[in-house]
Amino acid sequence: MTTPVYLDHAATTPLLPAARAAMLEGFAAWANPSSPHRAGRHARALLEDARGRIARVLGWDGHVILTAGASEAIALSLGRSKAGEVRAGASEHDAVLRHVAPDKRLPVDAGGAVILPETVPAGSLIAIQQVNSETGVIQPLDDLAARIHTGGALLFADCSQGAGKLALPMAADMIAISAHKLGGPIGIGALLVRDLALLRAGGGQEQGYRAGTEAMPLALGFAAALEAERGWLGDVADWRARLDAGIVAAGGEVVAPAAPRLPTIGSYRMPGVPAQVQLIRFDMAGFAVSAGSACSSGSLRASPVLAAMGWSDAASGEVLRVSLGHDTRREEIDAFLAQWQAVATGKQ
Amino acid sequence: MIYLDYQATTALAPDVADAMKTAMAHYGNPNSAHRIGRMAAADVELARDRLCAALGRPDGRLIFTSGATEALNIAIHGAARMAPPDRRRVVTLASEHHAVLDTVMALRHEGFEPVILPVGADGLVDLDIAEAAIDGRAALLAVMQVNNEIGVIQPLDRLLEIARDSDVPVLCDAVQGFGRLATPDADMIAITGHKIHGPKGVGALWMRAGLDLPPLMFGGGQESGIRPGTLSPMLCAGFGVAAQLAVERREADMAHVEMLWERALALFAGWRVNGALAARYHGNLNLRRPGLDAARLMSQVRGVALSLGSACASGTGRPSHVLKAIGLADAEARGALRLGFGRYTTLDELEKAAALINEAAAMQKVAA
Numbered sequence: 001m002t003t004p005v006y007l008d009h010a011a012t013t014p015l016l017p018a019a020r021a022a023m024l025e026g027f028a029a030w031a032n033p034s035s036p037h038r039a040g041r042h043a044r045a046l047l048e049d050a051r052g053r054i055a056r057v058l059g060w061d062g063h064v065i066l067t068a069g070a071s072e073a074i075a076l077s078l079g080r081s082k083a084g085e086v087r088a089g090a091s092e093h094d095a096v097l098r099h100v101a102p103d104k105r106l107p108v109d110a111g112g113a114v115i116l117p118e119t120v121p122a123g124s125l126i127a128i129q130q131v132n133s134e135t136g137v138i139q140p141l142d143d144l145a146a147r148i149h150t151g152g153a154l155l156f157a158d159c160s161q162g163a164g165k166l167a168l169p170m171a172a173d174m175i176a177i178s179a180h181k182l183g184g185p186i187g188i189g190a191l192l193v194r195d196l197a198l199l200r201a202g203g204g205q206e207q208g209y210r211a212g213t214e215a216m217p218l219a220l221g222f223a224a225a226l227e228a229e230r231g232w233l234g235d236v237a238d239w240r241a242r243l244d245a246g247i248v249a250a251g252g253e254v255v256a257p258a259a260p261r262l263p264t265i266g267s268y269r270m271p272g273v274p275a276q277v278q279l280i281r282f283d284m285a286g287f288a289v290s291a292g293s294a295c296s297s298g299s300l301r302a303s304p305v306l307a308a309m310g311w312s313d314a315a316s317g318e319v320l321r322v323s324l325g326h327d328t329r330r331e332e333i334d335a336f337l338a339q340w341q342a343v344a345t346g347k348q
Numbered sequence: 349m350i351y352l353d354y355q356a357t358t359a360l361a362p363d364v365a366d367a368m369k370t371a372m373a374h375y376g377n378p379n380s381a382h383r384i385g386r387m388a389a390a391d392v393e394l395a396r397d398r399l400c401a402a403l404g405r406p407d408g409r410l411i412f413t414s415g416a417t418e419a420l421n422i423a424i425h426g427a428a429r430m431a432p433p434d435r436r437r438v439v440t441l442a443s444e445h446h447a448v449l450d451t452v453m454a455l456r457h458e459g460f461e462p463v464i465l466p467v468g469a470d471g472l473v474d475l476d477i478a479e480a481a482i483d484g485r486a487a488l489l490a491v492m493q494v495n496n497e498i499g500v501i502q503p504l505d506r507l508l509e510i511a512r513d514s515d516v517p518v519l520c521d522a523v524q525g526f527g528r529l530a531t532p533d534a535d536m537i538a539i540t541g542h543k544i545h546g547p548k549g550v551g552a553l554w555m556r557a558g559l560d561l562p563p564l565m566f567g568g569g570q571e572s573g574i575r576p577g578t579l580s581p582m583l584c585a586g587f588g589v590a591a592q593l594a595v596e597r598r599e600a601d602m603a604h605v606e607m608l609w610e611r612a613l614a615l616f617a618g619w620r621v622n623g624a625l626a627a628r629y630h631g632n633l634n635l636r637r638p639g640l641d642a643a644r645l646m647s648q649v650r651g652v653a654l655s656l657g658s659a660c661a662s663g664t665g666r667p668s669h670v671l672k673a674i675g676l677a678d679a680e681a682r683g684a685l686r687l688g689f690g691r692y693t694t695l696d697e698l699e700k701a702a703a704l705i706n707e708a709a710a711m712q713k714v715a716a
Contacts, residue, residue, distance in 0.1 A: 004382070004383055004384055006375075006376075006384055008376075008377070008380055008382065008384070008385075011376075011377035011379070011380050011385070012375065012376065012377040012380075012578060013375070014375035015372055015375060020372055023372075024369075027360050027365055027368070027547075030357065030358075030359050030360045030542075030548075031351075031353070031356070031357060031653065032353070032356040032357040032542075034356075035353055035356045035357075035653065035655060036646065036655070036656075037349075037353065037646070037652075037653035037654065037655070038349060038650060038653065039349055039351065039353075039653045040353075040356070040653070067414075068413075068414030068415075068418070068549065068577060069414075069577040069578060070577075071565055071566070071567035071568070071576045071577035072414070072565060072577060074565075074567070075564070075565035075566065075567075079565075093567070093568075094566065094567060094568060094569070095565070095566050095567035095568065095576060097566075098566030098567075099566065178578075180578060180580075185580060185582065186377075186578050186579065186580035186581070186582070186583070187414065187549045187550065187579075187580035187582075187583050188549065202450075202454075203417075204446060204450075211417045211421075211446070211447060211450070212414060212415040212416075212417035212418060212447075213357065213415060213417075213540075213542060213548050214548070215414075215415075215547070215548040215549030216548070217547070217548070217549075218548075218549050279381060279382070282382075283381070283382045283383055287382075288376070288380065288382035288383065288384045288385070289382070290380060290381070290382070291381075
């Protein structure tokens with residue numbers, strides 16, 4: 001069986017060689033970073049070096065709390081925030097929405113952009129993602145941050161998809177990131193915090209904000225992945241434009257075509273063919289794509305992201321996500337387009 | 349460096365490192381429905397089976413977490429939330445790890461009453477006190493199998509009977525005992541990879557069949573909705589192989605530990621052992637000498653990795669709550685060292701370390 005063409009990089013992207021090498025180095029220094037003996041201090045030094053590099057490459061001058069991933073970073077931020085109520089965009093990830101009452105969700109327009117209320121409730125914490133994981137839509141976070149701060153509120157930005165690809169929204173008060181979406185290992189993420197006083201403390205590690213032995217090798221892999229060069233992003237933007245045009249020409253529809261979108265994510269509707277059918281056909285033909293986020297794939301519920309953008313359940317049930325990465329090649333895109341046409345015309 | 353700090357963490361086993369290198373190449377998200385995702389899911393599920401087999405408890409379900417701390421938090425908060433309204437006590441021991449003690453104490457803010465049972469000079473719970481304290485008002489009993497600082501093994505069989513008489517669910521922190529001792533018949537069991545020569549960043553909570561816990565965090569609905577977050581096939585695979593190895597090597601490892609223990613008792617004949625000798629995992633030797641400044645000794649003996657207590661609390665300068673719980677005065681606790689040894693410790697290393705430690709203690713002119 002041939003190696004499948006992997007076009008699901010938004011679910012997780014292969015480990016970069018530099019991240020792999022960094023983790024192997026970390027495995028050799030296996031002592032507990034909290035141990036005061038020499039072996040422990042060596043592990044601690046490597047951990048702090050990784051933390052410093054993560055901050056430096058992101059240009060973040062606040063605190064970096066390492067977590068097991070973005071879900072934990074989000075739970076830490078929204079669950080332990082000292083702010084008043086939490087509000088969030090209606091198209092946020094489930095990990096965010098579960099912290100927010102349905103009537104505290106901010107609507108999005110047809111292009112996926114969050115609509116802030118005229119007056120932002122002072123003292124509240126507003127959660128807005130940088131990039132939507134299903135559609136790739138980018139929120140104008142610098143503008144939103146200015147309006148949120150003018151209203152006396154705080155901004156939490158889930159940057160799981162955008163980190164390492166876009167500049168971070170430096171005006172945000174807290175930011176969640178995840179290593180495995182940018183070529184680092186699964187199992188580590190971080191909460192970037194402007195001021196630790198925003199959070200209630202708890203835990204014996206991570207400056208008193210997390211408990212549990214630190215997974216230093218994963219931190220080294222995270223730092224190395226962030227430092228890797230991103231020259232491939234330009235190529236991928238071209239491949240995505242090619243995908244958009246090819247699918248439209250074949251009778252498909254691009255989700256949020258006019259919105260600013262991350263060049264690695266495209267979301268496409270194939271009219272008349274349910275997403276689950278498309279998914280199986282593509283998988284059998286050797287293409288790994290997804291229906292919405294990986295977490296919800298397998299469930300048949302309609303995408304809440306597309307519903308928030310005004311899509312009907314019927315139409316959103318025909319949408320697949322195609323996401324590109326550092327090793328995506330143009331021939332793979334062309335092969336996928338050919339397959340798309342075959343599936344759309346019922347030839348396969 | 350002679351490593352005698354096995355309770356803080358253990359070296360990655362070569363077979364574990366190999367399994368992790370292999371799994372690194374399986375880059376899919378285990379939740380993805382396509383073939384690459386299913387390959388990643390296969391790594392996770394194989395590891396889950398291996399862990400259940402190593403626990404000898406295929407009757408329940410096991411969820412992966414980022415480590416034992418998270419597993420213990422899910423279990424304690426979850427059991428409290430699931431408890432009927434007339435059960436508002438959470439019972440645990442004074443010598444538990446902070447991951448348990450701090451979590452139990454935090455439940456005060458949610459209307460629960462922590463009941464902290466004392467331990468004797470031997471580090472073991474008094475069963476009469478336990479029997480009196482554990483009744484129909486208890487939402488949970490949380491007990492460690494092997495203490496991380498003094499190695500003592502709690503009388504879990506008897507505690508489980510007492511809890512069962514009042515239908516109190518039991519959580520066992522089996523972090524130090526997993527792969528070494530028989531698995532206790534508890535309702536929930538927390539374990540972690542890096543104490544059994546596996547990776548850091550992965551642990552697990554085993555739950556009896558039928559037990560359902562609410563999640564602590566929200567997200568993608570992974571691990572039956574109890575623990576969200578993308579699972580790492582690499583970490584799960586490493587943990588699974590580490591557990592399998594621990595079971596395969598159990599007899600050899602335990603015999604090796606016993607040999608080291610016998611020799612260590614002779615090498616440190618001038619020291620007092622903190623905690624019970626018999627009801628103890630013999631890969632732990634917590635020692636003290638009157639008048640010794642153990643922190644100073646640690647800096648004198650730079651070629652030996654040892655500790656003064658748990659790694660988490662080391663460096664804080666706080667006296668160990670475990671040594672306090674067994675009745676040591678602060679001055680006595682300051683003279684205590686923790687030595688931990690196991691699979692990869694050689695007799696030669698132990699003898700060299702003992703010579704260095706005894707020499708350093710003598711330099712402090714401390715009476716034996």
